[in-house]
Amino acid sequence: MSNANRQDRLDRATAARLSKLAGRQINTQSVEEWVEQSLQPPVMQKPVRVLAWRPWWRPISAAAAILIAVVVGWMMLDGATSPAMASPTELARIHFDVANGLAPHLKVSSVAEANRLLAEQSGGALPVFELPGEVRSCCLHQYAATTLTCVLIERDGHLVTVAIAEVAKLHSPEGKTMTRDGRVFVAHTANGINMVMAHKGTRWLCVMGDVPTDELVAIASEIQL
Amino acid sequence: MIGRSISHAQAVRFRQLAWPLVSVVLRTAECLTRSFDQAEDLAQETMLKAARAIDSFQDGTDMKGWLLTIMRRTHIDWLRAKRNRPLQLSLEAEELDLPGDKDQRAGRFDEQWEEPEELMDRLDDATVIEALQRLPNDIRWTLLLVDIEQMEQADAAAVLDVPVGTIKSRTHRGRAMLRDQLYDHAVQRGWVCPKEGSR
Numbered sequence: 245m246s247n248a249n250r251q252d253r254l255d256r257a258t259a260a261r262l263s264k265l266a267g268r269q270i271n272t273q274s275v276e277e278w279v280e281q282s283l284q285p286p287v288m289q290k291p292v293r294v295l296a297w298r299p300w301w302r303p304i305s306a307a308a309a310i311l312i313a314v315v316v317g318w319m320m321l322d323g324a325t326s327p328a329m330a331s332p333t334e335l336a337r338i339h340f341d342v343a344n345g346l347a348p349h350l351k352v353s354s355v356a357e358a359n360r361l362l363a364e365q366s367g368g369a370l371p372v373f374e375l376p377g378e379v380r381s382c383c384l385h386q387y388a389a390t391t392l393t394c395v396l397i398e399r400d401g402h403l404v405t406v407a408i409a410e411v412a413k414l415h416s417p418e419g420k421t422m423t424r425d426g427r428v429f430v431a432h433t434a435n436g437i438n439m440v441m442a443h444k445g446t447r448w449l450c451v452m453g454d455v456p457t458d459e460l461v462a463i464a465s466e467i468q469l
Numbered sequence: 470m471i472g473r474s475i476s477h478a479q480a481v482r483f484r485q486l487a488w489p490l491v492s493v494v495l496r497t498a499e500c501l502t503r504s505f506d507q508a509e510d511l512a513q514e515t516m517l518k519a520a521r522a523i524d525s526f527q528d529g530t531d532m533k534g535w536l537l538t539i540m541r542r543t544h545i546d547w548l549r550a551k552r553n554r555p556l557q558l559s560l561e562a563e564e565l566d567l568p569g570d571k572d573q574r575a576g577r578f579d580e581q582w583e584e585p586e587e588l589m590d591r592l593d594d595a596t597v598i599e600a601l602q603r604l605p606n607d608i609r610w611t612l613l614l615v616d617i618e619q620m621e622q623a624d625a626a627a628v629l630d631v632p633v634g635t636i637k638s639r640t641h642r643g644r645a646m647l648r649d650q651l652y653d654h655a656v657q658r659g660w661v662c663p664k665e666g667s668r
Binding site: 250251253254255257258259260261262263264265266268270272274275276278279282283 | 475480483488491492493494495496499500509512513516517520576579582585586589590592594597598601612615616617618619641644645647648
């Protein structure tokens with residue numbers, strides 16, 4: 245075979261092999277879908293049908309407006325007076341911030357000092373009575389449209405946060421109930437923080453920390469509200 | 470995503486003329502890129518540009534050539550964008566097109582091919598495509614148009630914007646370069662034994 249013939253044969257074999265690539269199956273679905281989607285005209289907003297004002301609508305619309313105002317007003321009034329539900333998760337976060345000094349706080353060494361400084365901070369601060377532990381710091385937290393008065397105490401080497409609010413503003417979510425000395429406590433755990441909640445008179449109380457629930461109940465039962 | 474939409478009439482024309490060739494576009498893109506994802510991106514961009522420019526397509530002319538011209542320009546833009554990102558620059562022939570590559574001794578193993586048809590048929594599509602991807606860009610485009618898509622040399626010349634004579638020489642050289650790539654592969658598989666002193 246001459247060199248020219250040989251070269252021609254090689255070229256034809258190469259071209260023939262390449263031509264077979266045109267027949268291979270290829271999945272074009274993804275490309276087709278994407279292009280189709282891109283070619284869709286932008287969604288046109290339907291023209292707003294302007295309602296013609298008719299005389300007989302006037303009394304109906306006036307009555308509807310009054311009804312709506314009454315309903316909205318009632319809902320706002322109801323919302324303003326109904327106590328909010330305390331969130332264990334949120335309370336655990338508050339304890340974490342208080343115990344780690346992450347929230348603005350005042351270092352205090354006694355309940356009297358805490359009460360005095362908190363009162364200076366805000367008229368909404370609720371006075372705290374004697375607490376069973378060494379007082380470390382205090383602060384105010386805005387929570388669920390009310391003010392939480394928080395005091396950090398140390399008891400047996402553990403940091404415990406005592407939070408107080410008005411019972412009219414905050415109430416306890418349902419949970420495991422525990423009774424001690426005739427008082428009922430609701431226990432919760434969130435993010436590894438145990439907490440017990442109770443109310444007495446006009447006060448709502450939550451005692452929380454990384455300590456056993458029984459211990460928290462013991463602390464809470466010692467607090468005079 | 471497309472920046473602006475096209476009219477209903479344009480969409481109808483695009484679907485009628487260009488849509489049937491989406492597989493050609495994607496197949497070509499696969500030979501130009503390193504992954505199927507990239508191939509899909511290139512095909513999508515090409516089809517969208519075609520849809521937007523469908524009014525400029527002249528009836529009676531070659532739609533395949535028109536689409537592949539758009540793809541070639543898009544591909545060039547891609548390569549330029551890559552060159553402008555040095556950290557992402559790949560040291561592969563397709564992207565660098567080193568002059569030395571083109572002048573490499575193409576067909577240096579041609580003497581080794583005993584039964585070229587038989588050996589070519591043993592090679593699977595993926596291997597051939599991989600070999601194509603290693604060729605310089607202009608050579609690869611030429612083989613894509615002439616040998617795979619079976620375009621006339623004049624039409625291929627129009628797509629690549631070069632004289633017909635250039636297409637002829639690139640075709641000849643490109644086939645030889647491809648054979649060299651494939652021969653290497655065949656040797657690695659043990660399908661052929663290189664004659665002594667040939668490499």
